Amino acid sequence: MTQATLPATDTVRIALDERSYDIAIGADMLASLAQRADVPAGTAALVVSNTVVQPLYGAALAAALRQRYPVVHSVVLPDGEEHKTWQTLNLIFDALLSHACDRKVVLYALGGGVIGDMTGFAAACYMRGVPFVQVPTTLLAQVDSSVGGKTAINHPLGKNMIGAFYQPRLVLCDLATLDTLPARELAAGLAEVIKYGPIADMQLFAWLEQNMDALLARDRAALAHAVRRSCEIKAAVVGADERESGLRAILNFGHTFGHAIEAGMGYGVWLHGEGVAAGMVMAAELSRRLGLVDAAFVQRLTDLIARAGLPTRGPVLDAADNAGRYLQLMRVDKKAEAGEIRFVLIAGPGQAIMRAAPDALVREVIDHCCAIV
Template identity: 60%
Template sequence: MGAGKTTIGRLLARKLNRRFVDSDHEIEARTGATIPWIFEIEGEACFRKREADVIRDLSAQDGLVLATGGGAVLNPKSRAYLAERGTVIYLRASIGSILQRTSHDKNRPLLQTADPRAKLEELLEQRDPLYREIADLVIDTGRPNVQSMVQTILDQLAAQENARARRLARTPMNEQAQPHLTLNVDLGERSYPIVIGPGLLDDGALLARHIQGQKVAIVTNTTVAPLYLERVAGHLRGAGREVVEIVLPDGEEHKNWQSLNLVYDALLQAKCDRKTTLVALGGGVIGDLTGFAASSYMRGVPFVQIPTTLLAQVDSSVGGKTGINHPLGKNMIGAFYQPRAVLADTATLDTLPARELAAGLAEVIKHGAILDAAFFDWIEANVEQLIKRDPQALAHAIARSCEIKAEVVRKDEREGGLRAVLNFGHTFGHAIENGLGYGEWLHGEAVGCGMVMAADLSARLGLIDPASVERVRALVRAAGLPASAPDLGEARWIELMAVDKKNEGGEIRFILLKPLGSPAITTAPLEHLRSTLAACSG
């Protein structure tokens, strides 16, 4: 309230040649009563219901500039109507400015208290996150020149439209037709959306909706930064955010304490507070490391995942596993900490090296092998299209993988039992990564080979038939992944696999197949493990 919505809205409507409507005035016209009278006689709840009805009706019309009441965002349906049907502009004003503008206004029932400042502070704390959730533009109204503020709005609206036009111009028609898909990771109050589709990095409003504080820290690496950092940071700055850019060295070998401390150093030097949001812009290493930094900086700050690799989009960005590597074991230091949102722009896969794309396909294959035999069949039939980066095939692979993982996470967020099945191929794979040195093989390459070894061990235990082993091996090879493991030596293999989070009571626990499309969590006799190591290494 008191931010200047009516004044600025009227002028903006004239500039855009549109009709101006104030929702409060519309309510008064419909009821024949003033807003203070409705509050006094009917109460705030009844007023909010009338307000929601007005916003529902007006937001369905074209050619309007609509000024809403300051509390309209309290109604979830109203927020949805505003976000989906129009461009939302949040006029932000300081408490001092609002008090100055409203001190003699008796038509604001919520401010008719002994301490208006305290009331405004309470309202702002409640409403500001909701304003930011749906705002496409955030405009500070501290400047006295209304004409200047309106021109700023017009300039930013034009910039958004130009960016959209450029995106459409460079996007093939078959990709333009793809709608963005939104899935939900259902974890109660920690639930969050996964948005999948092309062009998400150009939708600055989408990311801004998930940023609550004024300050944002983008964590990325030396490979991704030249491609996407300026674009993401520019959108956030255009939405009125202060952006801190943190660029780390690239590679699994840098997923360690040194890189984590670089993030902490940058956050502290920029005086980032608990309302700062961290944005992970990159692959699985950046996502895991940024999430762990967010979980531990000032005992927890919000973060958003923007995965730019296939592996991160189908697996590591979803589910809240965060962490860093230790010289004695992969991902042994970390926390379960859920993001506010995952925004998977499939267009980033266009710049992904072929080796990285294949590494991501390993996690896609994993989801089918352990939990969806029909999906495994689909991957076999479409692996060539996936390698060729067919947009429709990739979109389906990403969406189905995210659906499978989201359902597992919903049932077992902290890996108390079921979630361990997502580690199919990882016991062998982590041993390969650690044994060769982090970065020698990509994580997905190690997992792909690890799945072949796990399938082989499954057959030796009588859980699947030899034909299923060959199907797994053939699909791993078709995806461009290694199917033969390095010869680490039997003693070294067992030593490395003994350091695994799934192990209990000193025994190595494996995720195996029983049959293809279903998982089994079990130990294995040493003689069978030795046979698998001998057969699959070389």
């Protein structure tokens, strides 16, 4: 057997003691997967995918895995945030048990954030924990959700309410898989890239202002930079606070408003990144009204979000009392304590803080930032 040559890849390390792992970023990585030394050994692999991604990349991944595992099974889930439920999760358990998979099975999440979150949670729970690998095929999953070990499903009363902190063994970000990503989902992923600017790195923000057109045109080098820098920032934050006891919560900038939008519209109507985009404008405006940033900063963020093709205004969730509906939904956010909403705010460009805010001020922000869509 001749030694295959690995394609050029960047690697970002997530340092979490014995739970440490690499994020590998490159093109056409599926085919070379079997040559990697850090692919976990096992008695079987189960590829978890959905009806959209499976026809595109399922066969290539399964073929690669057959070089490393005695058997390769697959399960194909329905596509969409509205299916991030126990019922869908149970399809993974059904597959594992009907194939008599033991504790040495390795799960592969092939898809976007929903597939990654559900596969990770299934791996956390199956026989109290089996290894899994993330193979994110959306920009959002590559820059955010596949990294850091947050896994979950939704409950009718709240998003990501049932889950686990459970780290993958490896994350393979194949930039080639972004070629098939719908434009709307590419933009949704850019929302999470933009996020890293205000909370941590205004140099990245300025780079995004320079390179937004290249990213929207799926320039491979631009995408590689955006994915790598996003993963580096996330790695630093997660390495310092794996279980979100403090710092890690800053990664939820825009998410408190964003989750309210997603839940209020019904999961899947707005994409997660779209809710985050409008939510970041609202959080920035709240920061401004608290005297933390100036209007020019809010405008600069709003402009970049608009250039990415993302919504800059939240939807009206309730014509009679829109702000009240937002507040009601935000009070069940996981960061809330004793009914007090904890907002991620911008204390100055590149620096996030967490704090509460007076209801009256939050209401003003919501009234200012929402439009009937």
